[in-house]
Amino acid sequence: MDVAILADAVQRGERRALARAITLVESTRPEHRAQAAELLDRLARAGRESIRIGLSGTPGVGKSTLIESFGLMLVAQGLKVAVLAVDPSSKRTGGSILGDKTRMEQLSRSPLAFIRPSPSRTHLGGVARRTRDAVALCEAAAFDVILIETVGVGQSETVVADLSDVFLLLLAPAGGDELQGVKRGIMEAADIILVNKADGDLKPAAQRTCADYAGALRLLRRRPQDPEGFPKAMTVSALDVSGLDTAWAEICHLVEWRRAQGHWQASRAAQARHWFEEEVRQTLLARLTEPRARTLMQALSAQVSEGQITASRAADEFFSRIWPEMDSTKPPESLDAVPDTP
Ligand SMILES: Nc1nc2c(ncn2[C@@H]2O[C@H](COP(=O)(O)OP(=O)(O)OP(=O)(O)O)[C@@H](O)[C@H]2O)c(=O)[nH]1
Ligand SMILES: [Mg+2]
Secondary structure, X not given: OOHHHHHHHHHOOOHHHHHHHHHXXXXXXHHHHHXXXXXXXXXXXXXXXXXXXXXXXXXXXXXXXXXXXXXXXXXXXXXXXXXXXXXXXXXXXXXXXXXXXXXXXXXXXXXXXEEOOOOOOOOHHHHXXXXXXXXXXXXXXXXXXXXXXXXXXXXXXXXXXXXXXXXXXXXXXXXXXXXXXXXXXXXXXXXXXXXXXXXXHHHHHHXXXXXXXXXXXXXXXXXXXXXXXXXXXXXXXXXXXXOHHHHHHHHHHHHHHHHHHOHHHHHHHHHHHHHHHHHHHHHHHHHHOOHHHHHHHHHHHXXXXXXXXXXXXXXXXXXXXXXXXXXXXXXXXXXXXXXXXX
């Protein structure tokens, strides 16, 4: 495969090339890894930027319906929309974005839309990297908006929040004053809470729930990256397609304000740092599962359990043998070789 040709086709926005490119970055085969790295290097130079919108919500809250309605509204305005999913539990059948193409039937037929099913099941670190690469590919393909969906389980919302410029939390109308067990961290990451299903009989409940969450949001610590009135809660109906234009207007306002204030670039830079550090951590952890490391670990842990060596000595020993430059007893002289950043 010629990576340069593929890169050009992606930059021209060819959807088949984009799909192939995502398949390439999702592959774990070593020869594919090298090609994927080259592809991403080439495309990074395109310097294109989309609005990346993260969307999280528990199963059944209406994410797929909302993406269809919201996506159709955007493509009707002539915007190019990509839809990606972070779903660590894609073993699930019903809810995965793949089975959902039926629900996003109209959107998937639009020439301005690109919908990608979630990558096959793997640990979250792997999903995060692949989704991040897929986002970069969609940006290079000049999509105006990238919607990144996740169900609210495990750590996946955090991953999505760290991949997006604007993070939306989708909630259902609650009965009475019951709270929906929304984790505090997710509330804190949300830029806009959308209470969905504000239609028919559910409308009053949706309005109450919205007021409750608006109150809860006011209690949170004020964040520097927010203009007046954010984070905010609003009601929408994905089914009746109501409130979505207002939500889009709020998103645009937020994006413009953050760009003007420098928060946009600062957030992207912080995310890049975060992903670099995460990559280092993941690589380190992967190294620990290599045969040589495992054998040495087992040998040393046997010695530790028999009291022949202390746990911390054994750890020092482990690193000095497997990874001499990580020996904590030596000064970090090798770091001198790291060039100063310009
Ligand atoms: N009344 C009403 N029902 C809705 C609305 N949006 C979605 N629904 C219904 O809620 C159910 C679940 O919607 P989905 O869009 O599949 O929800 P989801 O969040 O994608 O669910 P998972 O993919 O399983 O996580 C469907 O029966 C929808 O028709 C809405 O705005 N109003
Ligand atoms: Mg769905």
